[in-house]
Amino acid sequence: MAPRRSAFLAVFVCMTAAAALAQPVMTYVYNAPESALDVRYQYHWEILRTALEKTTPKWGPYRMVKSELMTERRQALELKNATGKLTVMYLSTIPDFERNLIPIHIPVDKNLGGYCAFLIRKDEQQRFASVRSLADLRKFTFGLGLGWIDVDILNAAGLPVVTGSSYDGLFEMLVKKRFDIFLRAAVEVLDEYDQRKNRLPDLYIEDNLILYYPLPMYFWFPKTAEGRRLATRAEEGMRMMIADGTYDRIFDKYQRHKIERLRLKSRRIIKIGNPFLGPEVPFSDKRLWFDPQTYK
Secondary structure, three states: OHHHHHHHHHHHHHHHHHHHHHOOOEEEEEOOOOOOOOOOOHHHHHHHHHHHHHOHHHHOOEEEEEOOOOOHHHHHHHHHOOOOOOOOEEEEOOHHHHHHEEEEOOOOOOOHHHEEEEEEEHHHHHHHOOOOOHHHHOOOOEEEEOOOHHHHHHHHOOOOEEEEOOHHHHHHHHHOOOOOEEEEEOOOHHHHHHHHOOOOOOEEEOOOEEEEOOOOEEEEEEOOHHHHHHHHHHHHHHHHHHHHOHHHHHHHHHHHHHHHHOOOOOOEEEEOOOOOOOOOOOOOOHHHOOOOOOOO
């Protein structure tokens, strides 16, 4: 019986592999960086690429292809209409996306992006020394990109926001005093500052404060049969990574030095809510969420 079972298993494996190879190559078309200085999503696409590598024995080959440059609004439109110009995007959850797209309910950056540092003008650090509460923060104006979900989150908390249409232009707007704070996620701010500090010497990362709000950022796919297939494969790989420790290792590779350099554990954290979250957010699975007090 054992030789027969072994033979049957070998045939089954071969048939499964042949079926995977017979399928069209699974293609993940993702948004290109907004500029040569835009390295915000290198970590996120490495997470996806690693998930796809781990599932290659089962699912077969894949491709990751950069799209033309798209705004966040257009990315969502392309996915909703299933045009094929984009087949995966990385954005925060909102009710519209939950209704009309296929999400993987795993916060890709463990919600480290919900811990937001302040880019300010170098000579204004003293203005922030007395900030202790949300009421204190309402005395400042925040700069954010037009159409970013963060705009609505801050507005809901009573924080005044000025928007700009260009990612790179927002740094210039801060220096030119169009607003007081360019709110930047902990995953982004150090790279952004280091790339621009010589050209914009008035930029400065505020010393002591963090604004926190839950902002789970997911991978999203079209609500089609192929979109479900792409999502199912990616989620399988991500959960394999969580189980075998690969996910944590990639997180540490990209994020540990940021967490330590920003001193997230010792900063004063002011929290606001996110009224756009639904019951599907996986708050109960603590493996999926970064906490500066428990991170080692």
